Amino acid sequence: MLKVLRNIAIATAAVAVLAGGAQAAGMEKPVAARKAVMKLNSFYMSQLGGMAKGKMAYDAKVAQGAANGLLALARLDTSGMWLKGSGNDVLGNKTRAKPEIWSTYPEVANKSKALKAALESLVAVAGTGLEGLKGAIGAVGKSCGGCHKPFREKKK
Numbered sequence: 001m002l003k004v005l006r007n008i009a010i011a012t013a014a015v016a017v018l019a020g021g022a023q024a025a026g027m028e029k030p031v032a033a034r035k036a037v038m039k040l041n042s043f044y045m046s047q048l049g050g051m052a053k054g055k056m057a058y059d060a061k062v063a064q065g066a067a068n069g070l071l072a073l074a075r076l077d078t079s080g081m082w083l084k085g086s087g088n089d090v091l092g093n094k095t096r097a098k099p100e101i102w103s104t105y106p107e108v109a110n111k112s113k114a115l116k117a118a119l120e121s122l123v124a125v126a127g128t129g130l131e132g133l134k135g136a137i138g139a140v141g142k143s144c145g146g147c148h149k150p151f152r153e154k155k156k
Contacts (some may be wrong), residue, residue, distance in 0.1 A: 027086040031095050034081035036042055044069045045144070048122075051130065052137045070140070071119040074112070085100030088153055096153040107153065115143040 044066040050056035051063055087099040101108055118139040125132030 018076050027083060027091060030081045030083050031086055032080075034078060034097075035095075037076065037078060037081070040073055041070060041144075045140075046075075048126070048133065048137055049141075050135045058133070059132040060127040061128070063133055064123075067123045067126035068120070070150065071116070071123050074119050093156075097153070098153060099152050101151045108151065111143065111146045114146060115140070118143045 047056070047062055047066040048070075051058045082097075082101065084102045086095065087097045087101060088095050089099040119138070122133075122136040122140050125136050
């Protein structure tokens with residue numbers, strides 16, 4: 001009897017592992033796509049942040065291009081990149097996305113709206129001078145952190 005129960009437990013565990021692997025395998029492209037979007041966001045923010053912090057010379061054309069790029073990325077329909085089951089609870093270290101993203105979705109949507117509003121303000125001033133950039137970049141960073149802090153695991 002114990003041997004039968006042990007075999008059932010092993011079979012159940014194997015099915016769970018295989019099912020999780022199958023689910024994870026279908027998530028590779030969506031996760032890679034959202035990481036690519038985040039990498040582009042980071043590229044543009046490093047340009048703007050570098051200018052705002054005086055680590056690089058202000059360049060109106062570069063600043064405007066970076067702000068425009070960020071807004072374009074924020075307006076993308078990324079819903080196909082954020083599929084339920086593509087968090088670190090299922091995929092482990094392949095993503096830093098916490099499962100709370102999907103259980104608190106209306107909150108994430110509101111944070112996305114806040115990011116777009118901050119980016120629209122940034123786009124309006126990014127190319128007009130360093131002071132305008134400095135005045136608007138903080139709200140963008142704050143709205144980025146509004147999602148990253150509660151919904152993304154810290155780097156290990």
